[in-house]
Amino acid sequence: MSKFFKPKSLFTDSFPEKSGNEVNGWGETEQRQATPFFWHPPERQSHGKLQKVVTDYHHQSPAVGKYFSPTPPGGRGPKPIDQAAQVAERTAADWTARVKEFSLAHEADLVGITAMDDKYVYETYSISEPWVIILGVTMDYAELSQAPPSFDNPTAAISVAKEYNRAARACRELANYILSQGYYAKAWQGPYASALNMLPAAIEAGLGELGKHGSLINREHGSSFRLSAVTTNVPLQTDQPDEFGADDFCTRCQACVRACPPRAIHNEKQMVRGVKKWFVDFDKCIPYFGEALGCAACIAVCPWSRPGNSNRLIARLNKKSD
Numbered sequence: 001m002s003k004f005f006k007p008k009s010l011f012t013d014s015f016p017e018k019s020g021n022e023v024n025g026w027g028e029t030e031q032r033q034a035t036p037f038f039w040h041p042p043e044r045q046s047h048g049k050l051q052k053v054v055t056d057y058h059h060q061s062p063a064v065g066k067y068f069s070p071t072p073p074g075g076r077g078p079k080p081i082d083q084a085a086q087v088a089e090r091t092a093a094d095w096t097a098r099v100k101e102f103s104l105a106h107e108a109d110l111v112g113i114t115a116m117d118d119k120y121v122y123e124t125y126s127i128s129e130p131w132v133i134i135l136g137v138t139m140d141y142a143e144l145s146q147a148p149p150s151f152d153n154p155t156a157a158i159s160v161a162k163e164y165n166r167a168a169r170a171c172r173e174l175a176n177y178i179l180s181q182g183y184y185a186k187a188w189q190g191p192y193a194s195a196l197n198m199l200p201a202a203i204e205a206g207l208g209e210l211g212k213h214g215s216l217i218n219r220e221h222g223s224s225f226r227l228s229a230v231t232t233n234v235p236l237q238t239d240q241p242d243e244f245g246a247d248d249f250c251t252r253c254q255a256c257v258r259a260c261p262p263r264a265i266h267n268e269k270q271m272v273r274g275v276k277k278w279f280v281d282f283d284k285c286i287p288y289f290g291e292a293l294g295c296a297a298c299i300a301v302c303p304w305s306r307p308g309n310s311n312r313l314i315a316r317l318n319k320k321s322d
């Protein structure tokens with residue numbers, strides 16, 4: 001652990017013997033599905049005790065606990081309705097336009113579609129729906145930029161929780177819309193995880209590139225957004241990955257590496273489950289994440305997250321490639 005940060009024993013004592021990086025497949029050269037991990041139900045993963053210690057600690061802030069409760073201000077969205085008996089027949093192009101229009105009119109700021117693939121499903125689970133609709137909700141940068149939060153100033157943590165709740169409402173509204181049209185749809189919302197591994201699906205659906213800090217970078221909103229999703233069998237057309245240069249930019253930027261108090265962010269890509277990619281050391285990150293109410297310092301300092309900055313960065317990348 002870094003000399004800059006000494007983790008609390010409250011968190012380190014709750015680690016299981018197995019390293020989180022090992023569970024995540026750091027150093028593995030064969031491709032495989034991700035293992036259910038930290039945000040999964042405790043009985044399905046190795047780090048359930050640590051999850052409880054971290055979330056209980058966060059709930060010691062009444063303001064944060066209120067927004068992470070099952071009944072937060074603004075709610076988490078409607079319960080699922082019954083699937084209509086009558087199927088509304090339309091083309092895939094028509095459904096795609098309607099699904100996107102509905103999403104953007106019901107709290108989502110970003111929407112992309114990809115075909116289901118085993119790599120979007122955690123080990124030991126299965127999903128049978130053929131399509132994944134990924135929704136993004138943007139964060140208030142003025143709030144996010146106050147990260148890392150603390151008990152004295154939990155603004156950024158409340159902001160994260162608020163946007164998870166908005167993302168939950170957006171996906172539940174969309175799932176109910178699709179169910180009302182006679183197709184099956186299931187909503188997936190965070191921060192707790194289940195079968196769907198949203199991040200690789202979001203990259204494929206065009207929401208952004210993976211950044212050095214382990215989160216997505218969207219061309220317009222940087223890393224200042226949260227995800228939710230709907231899996232469904234309504235006929236849809238897929239989007240394409242959006243490679244606008246963020247990966248290349250990360251090779252020369254170190255803002256998140258320097259901003260991370262426990263020095264958890266690798267400056268070079270690592271081999272993870274058979275793919276070379278940016279990787280955050282879970283075992284170093286999580287004690288600080290626990291103590292700093294969810295931290296998020298790395299996404300707050302990312303230059304792509306600053307509103308209005310992306311055009312300048314893309315222009316700089318284009319100039320470099322001329």
Ligand code: SF4
Pocket residue numbers: 213259260261262263264265280284285286288289294295296297298299
């Ligand atoms: S969340 Fe905080 S501790 Fe974790 S990688 Fe980001 S800056 Fe580092």
Ligand code: SF4
Pocket residue numbers: 211212213214249250251253254255256257298301302303304
């Ligand atoms: S802060 Fe820099 S290195 Fe880190 S993810 Fe953002 S652009 Fe990449």
